[in-house]
Amino acid sequence: MTMSKAERALDDLDAMRRGSTGTRVRFWAMVAIIAGFYAVSWNLAGIDLAKLSTGLPRLGHWLMSAWPPKLDELPLFAYRTAETVAMAAIGTTVAAILAIPMAVLASRNITPWPSLYYPARWFLNVLRGIDSFVFALLFVAAVGLGPFAGVLGIALHTWGSAAKFFADHIENVNIGPLEAVRTTGAGRITTIAYALVPDVLPVMLSTTLFWWEFNVRASTVLGVVGAGGIGQELKNSMDLLDFPRLFTIIAVILVVVTALDQLSGWLRKRLV
Template structure:
């Protein structure tokens, strides 16, 4: 195969790419009113805002901690629900299992829609459907996770070595047996790993779901902000940062353990 030579010399090509990048940034900056001078003008107000946050007001700390726990509960139920729905569907969205193109494309499209809509937007939708509180939050997380995990699960299934599957088929196993004993053992650690990753992700997402009334610590944050109780805002932010860090660390530790045990050894 002959490689096509570019007509322009390299020097001009780089120059043209450079001009293109400058144009794109100019266009994007002008559309967003981003300017150093307005940042400088606003700076004293920011300093004032931060000053008003100190010292943090811990009189309602126990409420915030309870709300953080509620956030974690939302993340656990939302992620599990999403994983449970995604699990069976993902087998329908794997090209190596589903020869029916219509089914495959439809399930993939459902995953893409679920995943394409942000948790906050799902939150708005479910709040208007089932009212305020943590329940619409759980549904919002589950909807998004179904799409995301469904996509990852089905891609994991597609990467299973077809030769290993053939060995199970050759024993006379039927299709379901082939999935259970041929494919599932190969994807199990990946499934667990992805699910834990989304649990961690969902906790972060759940902290802001309260902004649209869908439960969790975000609800406290938006209330205090609206009442200009800046000192409470700081306490809530600290609780958020601490819990998110804790959950992230714990989940990362668990995932690392699983990868070590199941894959590397």
């Protein structure tokens, strides 16, 4: 027996209602899960608005006591800041150089040894997963206090991060030019040099500049663990509650970071 148009319309309406009910249930279940997640996170993070309300006036008092800034140690701060920039520059450069062969291994479309693809990716994940601050702490114990530990910490973390970015970009490039060069009988190195490098080099240089800029900011706190740079003076000022000196150091950091940010942005626009 065939169904009438009215019966079919009623069946379609019932199906839509059931689908709509299921959608609403899934929506509210998701809302409940997200709300529960943030409720637990709020508790684990120890959020205490009462402490904030009592701490803000104290912070305001410290800020007021930081004026006028201390300018008698500007040469020392300039030297420490130059140390920080140098740490970031050397660490980032070493990381970028090491990242290129690792990016080749970690790129599915060009890796010469496919069996090493996943181990290379896992190795990069380990480097990326450990912050430069933690690496610097470990190297302070290994090589002693000073900026060398900071350079090593920056280099290892940036190695993993930069190589991952390089590899992802290589995997997304158009492989047409690669195949065209391969058909001429060219070897793997020649193929990569002439068909791949011109395409990915601007992005690699731009990414390296970004990491240098990022590492200058990040390395300002490496002095907290004794890895040299302006962060060491920052920690000393905080330990002594010398807020005029602290204010001067923060101002120097902001000026240098802003200048490097503008320079890095200007260079990246001309590379990409």
